[in-house]
Amino acid sequence: AFRASELSVGAGDGDARFLSLDIPPASILLVDAVETLDRAIDALKDDVVIGLDTEWKPDPPSAPRFRRRAKWQPRNAGKKTERPPPRNPTALVQLAGERGVVLVDMLALRSSSVEVAAALRAILTAPRIRTAAGASERELERPLLIKTPPTVVGWGLRDDLSRLAASYPGPIADAVRDVASALCLQELSGPRGHRPGLSAACEAWLGRGLDKSQTTSDWSRRPLTAAQLAYAAQDARVCVRLLREAHGGSSAGAVPAAAFLGVYDQSGSTAAEKREPQDATRENEDEENEDEEEEDDARASTPLPPSVVAAALRDRLPSAGGDPTIIELPRDTGPSASDVARALGDGVAAAAVLKTVALVIRGGGGSAASAPDKMKSAETPDALSPCVLLLRGVDKVDLHLTAAHFNVARRRVRLATAKECVEMFGYPPGSVPPLGHRRATPTVMDARARGFRGGAMYPGAGAANLVFKALPAVIERVAAAVVAPVAVGSRAEDAGATPASAGDGAVGRRHKFVADGALGRLARWLRCLGVDAEHVPSGVANEHGALLALARVDDRVILTRDRRLAARRDASASFLVDADDPRRQLAIVSDHFGLTFERSRLLSRCAKCNGEVSRRCTEEEVDAAVASGEVPRGVREATEDYWRCGRCEKIYWVGPKSHLAMRFIRGTVAPLVKNGGDAGLEGEDAEEEEEEEEE
Incomplete structure (x- = not known):
């Protein structure tokens, strides 16, 4: 089903940035028929360490989140207590040893659960002969051999085993539950909330990160591509390598899989x-x-270590064109921007030091507050929402401008206390970085900082004596920051970008977006306002790969409903639109990115393809369109002006029904952007809105 050359390239050999698969492609076995299960057992029967990983089709944003632990309920007494199966079952199980990798196609073998369970037991639980640990040098001349089950290692192993057992209750779930020695490397990497991703761990211990472009691809579609198979094999194989490199091959800390899943007796209760x-x-x-x-x-209450910022920089900066190297200054460096500039030397000015100001807003915010925080604030007016401002080292924050940006009263905005800095942002005062916070935090970059013309700037990196170097445009991208005047004396024009009145409604710069398949209507509404908004429909091949490619090539912000995609760091900037109603979605996006209603930009983009509609058609072009039926003859007689999309060449004109589209924009779309709130959400007939939108 695949060629070895394709697998080799897919495993990272084609890109020097990523870790290559360290076994030959011929050692990868795809098991999609019962007849090949015996070959899988033979390939791994002697390995004392088995790397395990699983893949499944990403659950849609609207699906309930799969819970790996199901609470026992009294009504289930005496019954078999099984988790409800996840929306999308485990599609592929990857098992890696020292010399080969086995890829078990669970969807193809769904009807052969007994045979698959037997193979899993043989690979994951059957005893292996190994040398007894702690043998002396003399004993090693004639080593003591013992029989013990293999150690099953993985990254996020708890979730992988839980979903696999819940996806296939019965023999397969029992086989998974009987694994005697399971070791989750991610849980050994640090306390919960501070653990790096698999790619960052590989970069730290194996020298290079992983190509994660296939993470959110459709794993339920058959046949699987060569890139998917190579990606899957690599994820399992690196777990074996990490155990050896990062933990010296020790299986200390391994527990039975039942500790992850729960042990049930015949009656179904513990x-x-x-x-x-x-x-x-x-x-x-x-x-x-x-x-x-x-x-x-x-x-x-515990500050995050600087390694969290370092991991975030490694994940985000390279794709944005920056260098993730952290610069360590002397430990006695003072807290002011001037102190940092002197420690950097080489004529670095204090204005080149980018300081991070941590604020809290009582009762939520407007322009840059995240959707969850705003909704929470609507219910609890006294709730505190965090916010980060990025300013030049010589500037001071203007709380009046900041309050105006967030559409709140000045008295509701203040500096975060030392305790709030640690609890909300993850770092003590004076060391808060522009990214890598404890939770998603709205970030506003002052217009003067964004327009800095002195070259690179130096933001903090999680400690008072740590900084990194990047251009202002790169910092804006990796921090997903909104550009606005928030410093004393700052103005929007200081950003050095096209003024909003001449742009597409974005404050301080022209924002460009790419929306995922769940946000098609939002993309069309943004186009109506003249905003550059591409859309990747659901169901296209490698949907998330196309989103990432458009974002990277065209410098676009990804708008998504998929939490898993929003959490990925191989995209330079992404924004989670946490709402189902398209009107609420538009209000959230316009609030966060500061979009404004500009009449001159209305209907300047093609609603079909996002191309610019700016070229007026000649008489010859209109006549040809009439002859081909693209323009009705009655319209030709009543209308003189026609415009053509520069991309798909669709022709537009102002006709008898144009007032319906304008009424829809004025009554529903424009108030959401202009007011930055929920104006226009009520008092409109839903069916009439649908008809107007179609027109």
């Missing part, structure tokens, strides 16, 4: 639940909730 079902359940739930709350509180 021993404690069986003795006192209701009391045990309440006790376990209370203890679990208390433990999670204590852990969350402890985590929130």
Whole structure:
């Protein structure tokens, strides 16, 4: 089904930036028929360490999030307690040893669960002969051999095993639950909330990161592409390599898979639940909730290490054209921008030091507040929302301008306290970086900082003596910042970009977007306002790869409903649109990016393809369009002016029904952008709006 050369390129050999697969492509076995299960067992039966990874089609944003732990309920006493299957089941299981990788096509073998379960037991639980640990040098001359099950290692292994068991209840779930030694490398990498991704771990320990372009591809479509197979093999194989390089091959910390999944007896309940079902359940739930709350509180009060910023820089800066190298200054460097500039030397001016100001806004915000924070603020007026401002080292924040930008009263905006800096942003005052925060934080870059003409700037990197170097445009991209005047004496024109009145409604610069398949109507509405908004429809081949490519090549911000895509760091900038209603979506996007209603830009882009509609058609072109039927003869007789899309060549004109489109824009679309809120959400007939939009 694939060629070795294709697998070799797909595994990273074709791009020096990424880690290459360290085994020959001929050692990769695709198991999509029962007859090949024996070959899979033979390929891995002697390995004492098995790398495991799984792939599945990404769940749609509207689907309920799969929970790896299902709470026991009293009504289930005496019944088999199984998790409900996830929306999209595990499609591929990757198993890697020292000399080969086996890819088990779970969808192709769905009807052969007994045979697949037997093969999984043989690979994951059957004892192997290995040398006893702790043998002395004399004993190694005639080593003591023992039989123990293999160690199954993975990155995010808890989630992989839980979804696999929930996807295929019965023999396969039992085989997974019987794995005797499971080790999640991600959980060993640090406390929860501070753990790097697999690519960052590979870069730290193996020298290069991974090509993650296939992460969100459609794993349910058959046949799988060579790029998908190579990607899948690499993810499992690097787990074996990381155990050796990062942990010296030690399996310390391994636990039975039942610790991840829960052990159930014949009646379907645990021993404690069986003795006192209701009391045990309440006790376990209370203890679990208390433990999670204590852990969350402890985590929130502990500053994040600078390695979090370093990982974020490695993930984001290269694709944006920056260098992720962190510059370490002397530990006695003072806190002011002048102190940092002197420590950098080489004539670096204080204005080149980019300082990060941490603010809190009581009652939410407007222009740059995230959707979840704003909705929460609407319910709780006293809730605090975090915000980060990026200013030149010589400038001071203007809280009046900042409040105006967020559409709130001045008294609602203030500097974050030391405790709030750690709890909300993850870093003590004076060391807050422009990215790598504890949670998603709206970021505003002052117009003067964005328009800095002195070359590179030096933002902080998570500690008082750590900085990195990047151009202002690169910093804006990687921090997904909105450009606006927020410093004393700053103006929008200081950004050095086209003024908003001559642009497409974006404050300080011309924003360009690319929307995913779930945001088609939002993309069309943005085009109506003259905003450059591409759209990648759902169902196209490699949808997320196309989104990332457009964002990277055209310097676009990705608008998505997919949390998994928004969390990826191989895109330089992405924005999660956390709403289902397209009107609410437009309000959120216009708030965050500061879009304004500009009458001169209305209908200046093709609603079909996003091309610019600026060229007036000649008489000959109009006559040809009439002859071909593209323009009705009645329209030709009543209308004189015609325009053609520069991309798809669709012809537009002002006709008898044009007032419907303008009424729709004025009544529904424009108020959302102009007012930055929910104006226009009520009082409109939904069916009439649909008809007007189509017109």
